[in-house]
Amino acid sequence: MTEGFVFTPSPRPSVAVAGDARRFPVRRIFCVALNYAEHAREMGKEPGAEPPFYFAKPADAVVKDGATIAFPSLTRNLHHEIELVAALHSGGRDIAPQQALDCVFGYAAGIDLTRRDLQTAARNSGKPWDFSKGFDNSAPIGAIRPAAAIGHPASGRIALSVNGGLRQQGDLSDMIWSLPQIIADISRYVALAPGDLIFTGTPSGVAAMQPGDHAEGEIEGVGSVSVSFAA
Template sequence: MTDAYVFTPPPRPSVAVAGDDRRFPVRRIFCVALNYADHAREMGKDPGAEPPFFFTKPADAIVANDATIPFPSLTNDLHHEIELVVALQAGGENIDPGRALDCVYGYAAGIDLTRRDLQTAARNAGRPWDMSKGFDNSAPIGAIRTATEIGHPTAGRIALSVNGAPRQQGDLSDLIWSVPQIIAALSAHVALAAGDLIFTGTPSGVGAMRPGDVAEGEIAGVGAVRVTLAR
């Protein structure tokens, strides 16, 4: 028997796969905060005292590469954060770090857009800051390249520019938690599954964007992502 719905369900969010007409269906989006020491410091944190932690975005926050999106509401301080994104083909609970990479389908470059003023206000009030991270169009992402093609990157330049001017630059080797460690730690909190995306953290240099700005990110050996804020 086919399920009946009271209205037509929305289309499932998905991401392009490089060299493949098929798309990667998105189940959930997880993100790692403060996973580069230099970024933790620029946010006023001690990376040695506070380990990285997790937050989420809704799956429909996904934005296709090279899209133009509206400037988000309720913010005067929208920040860019370039990140390596891990796409999972399998999951489970309490995954051993030694087999974590078996769960990885591939990798992409993504941008975690953040309403920094909302995040700061919520944090100072001791409230959740979901709305600073999980708003509409907050997860631009480039095409996924499979691990079969590129392997599992552990080093390489990660950078972002705005209107051609360099803003962020780091190296994947500077991640505090590696990809296997992230998958293992996250799977202790929730059961992971095929279709999950994990944004792994951002290097220092995060900063504000304005209407009309174009952000371009790239990760060596992985790919690129580009997003324009409408005027």
Template sequence: MTFVIPQPPQATVAVAGTPDRFPVRRIFCVGRNYAAHAREMGKDPDREAPFFFTKPGDAVVDSPCTVPYPPLTQDLHHEIELVIAIGRGGADIAPDAVMDHVWGAGVGIDLTRRDLQAEAKKMGRPWDWAKAFDLSAPMSPLVPLADVPSVDHGRIWLAVNGTVRQDADIADLIWPVRDHVAYLSQAMTLAPGDLIMTGTPAGVGAVVPGDVMTGGIDGIGKIEVTVGPRA
């Protein structure tokens, strides 16, 4: 096969403790999946089925890293999240079969241009401009499922310059992993290489150039991201 332009590089994420890489196909993100975060964003968590938005696969960047402050925003926010890596594809997956399709898990930060998101919401437009920009999905190395203690409970936290801002437990997910992955698979066929960012707890907030974000999930991993100068 001959390509008419140079073939783009394959987006990948590190695998913990090995030189191996996990190839990334798509990134799905669950919106408002912690009740306290839904409330801090002015929504009622008891009235919504899970909903999703996407980031491009090449938005991933390995932690530790420095991410430039992105253009077009004055309000860049952090959102710490559990990441689920799909190893076996499928459609209409039953909740009790979801873990048979999961390769592993990691920790990610959904970087968000909050002012652009607020404008999009006000005008009834998609969130892509706010969520799907370059390097907007820093991630820790992924851990194979056999080495993950649980995707159902464990502390999830994020600090900025050493001050904790987000601190919760993944047990607080409104739609747990098995449920929201099954729901997503009803809308489209999941495939090996898909990543699912499962939502963020309360405490999201702004970061500025020079800030250092650290965070993690018990038993799964830690992440460190420095905000660089404006792009």
């Protein structure tokens, strides 16, 4: 028995930092839904008709860039969602939008993997989405680039291809709710803290993937992320 614990604790999930041997320790993962107008429409929703809403993934859903993972269980409709990810080095409650970007350490490209069939079934029956969004290996993420080096991107191309074919394409400026608004709003619900990641939404073009597929996303000025599924 490990001293102080009944078993050896799992390692702390972490993400690579570009140009730095140190890693970013992950505390929690928050995600904002339907934050691009065309994606909201393709999901059958009216863009911006409701306040922003959120879901979460466990910290150990993180997958390193370039990994090959098992195709998720219990789904026949696994979707890719390329997203700008903000990594926080400070936080708090009731953060003002004007101070929100002071909390951001840096940015990365991430993919919110979604078991769409499970999500649709849960939504239609009024049940939580947890297992459609927060399953094992559901958050591939590229290296974090510090804001001190790249600033705070509010515009720039965001895109994702599967097996070399373009699926998603948009611009960060297409977000309905800006990152400062998102950070401020989440901090009304919970106290944000160092190590928190925020996935900021995805442009339109989400679609199904199959075993053996390779997905690669990129965000102008931020970086890229890729993940492959075992055949």
